[in-house]
């Protein structure tokens with residue numbers, strides 16, 4: 518087991534940090550203030566090979582699964598809103614990959630990013646008013662009419678909603694079957710009957726476009742049903758016969774992306790931590806400020822970084838960020854190596870990182886004091902940006918439910934195994950290394 522990043526992983530980290538520092542940071546405040554889409558940054562990212570299918574493939578090519586989470590953390594260190602504008606189409610691509618046939622994936626994934634100089638966007642539209650966490654309650658319908666499907670309903674809070682070239686939309690084809698009666702469809706830009714509703718004005722990640730998407734008698738060809746007709750019929754037949762579910766497509770897609778979302782939240786926490794260290798460091802070249810005595814009162818008049826009260830807080834922030842990062846990297850490693858996340862490790866990584874981002878930005882604001890409450894101080898933006906990581910792609914409450922249910926399922930499995938072993942009268946198999954150590 519090796520916890521150190523290897524040479525290639527360090528290079529990816531340095532490359533993404535450079536892009537974040539040189540290209541994202543200089544325009545972060547502007548796009549935040551204007552709530553505008555950072556097309557010029559996406560274009561520059563494309564020029565540097567940090568946007569598009571090639572980039573996605575490269576991020577997925579690390580056998581340890583680290584490139585993606587390292588890259589996400591560094592880009593979000595630059596600005597979470599801009600980073601989401603660059604990477605947000607990945608959710609639509611993941612939705613296509615989870616549900617589409619190989620032909621559908623080949624046809625539409627490129628349209629989520631564009632090719633050459635052209636930048637395109639994807640959107641993944643699940644949430645509706647009253648149906649985000651409770652995905653079985655979706656009310657958008659898709660009805661077959663000859664060679665077309667007809668969509669009706671309104672999606673809310675959709676990243677790139679209404680401006681995307683490809684919308685992957687989850688809708689009910691058999692509402693009586695709950696989430697098992699849902700299917701995913703592709704709706705291309707300009708399709709009559711699809712329009713953008715209200716654009717949300719948000720407190721954070723303001724460079725990322727979020728809007729309602731409205732479908733009114735929106736007709737799409739039958740080929741736009743992801744997975745195809747036969748697969749849908751089989752799935753509906755299984756649901757009607759009472760056969761156990763193989764899981765919802767929407768939930769499977771979210772589960773796959775959770776470590777990446779966690780890494781994104783960590784980028785904000787890390788940015789806030791680094792900035793605070795620099796802000797408090799009055800004399801960076803002073804090497805021995807640890808020299809003073811260990812009792813707190815004697816450090817009261819010392820420079821900020823030498824004060825033990827401050828050190829207590831900074832140490833806790835650094836530790837929490839590192840703990841969350843280890844959860845993120847473990848989940849990414851497991852996912853890449855085909856190890857099922859049966860204990861809810863993906864959700865744990867997102868839950869912990871979101872909480873750390875919110876807690877760390879607030880705690881560092883407390884440490885810095887009133888200046889942190891002004892718009893001159895970058896901490897206030899990171900504080901606003903961090904909150905979304907407790908809300909989207911599954912709220913913190915929902916993450917806890919997922920983790921708990923998976924933990925209970927694992928526990929029950931162990932109990933059943935133990936009972937079977939007891940019934941057979943055999944010793945449990947401890948596995949090679951444990952058994953060898955016991956001898």
Ligand SMILES: Cc1cc2nc3c(=O)[nH]c(=O)nc-3n(C[C@H](O)[C@H](O)[C@H](O)COP(=O)(O)OP(=O)(O)OC[C@H]3O[C@@H](n4cnc5c(N)ncnc54)[C@H](O)[C@@H]3O)c2cc1C
Pocket residue numbers: 608640641642643644645647648649650651673674675676677719727905908909910911912913914915918
């Ligand atoms: C900026 C932004 C971008 C987004 N992008 C997308 C996107 O691209 N695509 C998309 O489909 N959606 C997107 N969303 C939607 C987001 O994923 C949902 O808002 C989120 O999952 C919460 O669902 P909800 O809105 O139904 O809230 P609700 O589920 O109504 O949640 C309200 C509160 O109730 C709590 N709650 C709900 N159920 C339970 C329960 N069983 N136990 C305990 N507590 C519970 C929640 O945790 C929350 O605190 C985005 C949202 C935002 C804000």
